Amino acid sequence: MEKTYIRYLLEWAQETPFSKVPAIRPTFPEYLLSARLDGTEEQLSAVSIKKNLATARRFFHWLYDNVPGHSLIRPAWSKTLRAKRLSETDKKVSVVSFDEILAITHAPTETVQDRRIQAAAVFWYLSGIRIGAFVTLPLKAVDIKNGMVKQFPEWGVRTKNNKRAETVLLPIPELLEVVQAWDDEVRAALPDDAFWFAQLLSTTGQIDLIPQGVGKHRHNLARRNFKTWISKVGLPYKNPHAFRHGHIHWGMTRAKDMLEFKAISENVMHSNVQITDRVYSNLKASELKQSIQNLAQNGVNASDTEAKLLALLEDLLKQRGKT
Structure with a gap:
């Protein structure tokens, strides 16, 4: 398994010399949030992320102690390679607008x-x-x-x-x-x-x-x-995977009812709309505003807009209640 963890490290570093990796952005802990080497798109488990980071710390400690020219990767920096260093913003779903x-x-x-x-x-x-x-x-x-x-x-x-x-x-x-x-x-x-x-x-x-x-x-x-x-x-x-999120958000901001929301979910091969709602419902405030404004397009009056919005929210709440 150590070889697999080292592969993630190499994939992250690419052509950057190990002596200069502290400057790489995203950081290695942040990179692991979306990295997969097996073709799947789900985030690595918490256990896998922790083991990857532990392997990286051991590797950089060894480099610092045994290979000249790696003073930038001193132990103080290596200790930052921990899961707790992941910021809240990076844990949010990444979306291509x-x-x-x-x-x-x-x-x-x-x-x-x-x-x-x-x-x-x-x-x-x-x-x-x-x-x-x-x-x-x-x-x-x-x-x-x-x-x-x-x-x-x-x-x-x-x-x-x-x-x-x-x-x-x-x-x-x-x-x-x-x-x-x-x-x-x-x-x-x-x-x-x-x-x-x-x-x-x-x-x-x-x-x-x-x-x-x-x-x-x-x-x-x-x-x-x-x-x-x-x-x-x-x-x-x-x-x-952020492009997949973008695809779904583009559809969600234009969905007028639960039928259209379900169509978006099925188009990305989700087994049910609860998955789509649970994973992709964290729209930005500007997107929420645009979603509501879209309902008022094409000559729909204010009362119709409010009714459609309430119906959509009610459907979503019912779906969430079943999870």
Whole structure:
């Protein structure tokens, strides 16, 4: 197990020398809140986080004592690698806002890899897909024109608990243009059973026309690519699961009744709406305000708005009461 914990440390540090890791943000304890190396998206258990941090402390103590040039990682700093150092704000659900996804949509791209990861990020938001499933989607599973994605395990898509579903893309033309452009590019080069997140040649950076099988940790490649690109274009980094949260929040702020709320829940393959409500109901005050204002659009009068809002809140309270 120590090897697994060290892998998390290496993934966090990336190319940063160990002598300079105290300057990395997010910190290692904060990074562990969203880090997974097994393709799943749930937060590591409290026990796993504590063991990861204990391993890191031992490792840095050893470096400080035995390897010259590591004075910055003195014991006083190593002792900060504890779960209690996690801030309350970092424990909240991370969400990609609509403004953030628009910024990503309009960010510059220079290479095939840039275009691939930009399209990937926009796709995460439009579909709410988990990254483990995304990196294993074949081209035949994606229908941008009709706004559908087939998450079929029998096609090799690695869904959570082997669930099978057809996912609807959010109808946002400005975002769909980006994924359609990548879809056109990759379909012109590859057959339907190749990956939508196409493999690239390490020598040229171009699409690999003879793609090979991929390992079970391909999601880490997508994460690294996204971190590199988002840093290059000067935008803030959020983990891939935050795009799934953004997808759900976009729908929640526009849901007019419990039926639409249920549709959002089913679209992200939740087994029931209680899960969606429990995990994603911490909307910011501005989002709550916008949700209420949305109910007043399209000529709906104040009394109708109040009635719809009360009905929606009543439905949510009933659902919470059943958990």
